[in-house]
Amino acid sequence: MRSAVETRPDVREEQREKQDILPPYSVVLHNDDHNDMVYVVQCLMKTVPGIGAARATRIMFEAHNKGKAVVTTCPLELAELYRDRLEGFGLTATIERA
Template sequence: MKQVAQMGSKTVPEIDEALLRKLLPPYKVILHNDDHHSMDYVVKALVKSVPQLKKQAAVKIMMTAHEKGTAVVTVCPKEPAELYQARLLSFGLTCTIERDE
């Protein structure tokens, strides 16, 4: 294991990005345009469903889906992608996941 840096008395190991990507392939969480809910509702659902999203980012995602039909909410390993998808579906939004090549 290679050492990248020392932080105080802790050593931070180098991360093998290729191995990590192979073990935990990334998935895109995709929001589809919604003509049944208000824009404000969609933004609130995004912020509640994906904890790392801030309101400003959620507004951009909602606007992209509104204007282009779909928008990528986040890219992450499959398990959290499925969780975020389930949360967005619970708000009555259309959401899919697909492998990010």
């Protein structure tokens, strides 16, 4: 006789499988001495959907004070797109495996 309670697959195992298929990458913004802070915030908001003024300002200040800051973490293809957009605005950005 079957149990009335069905077992769910391990959620952590599903997350690990997804990460194996689409491993996460971080888009990293680097500090520079030639872009205005307000301009950097505007570029971040235009580049990554869902980044508002407050979050963009925190990212900008972290990059300014610490030399670099993680903008977002996502699959590689999106990370490449966001990096390219930031570089298109004249900012310095790289991609790192998260």
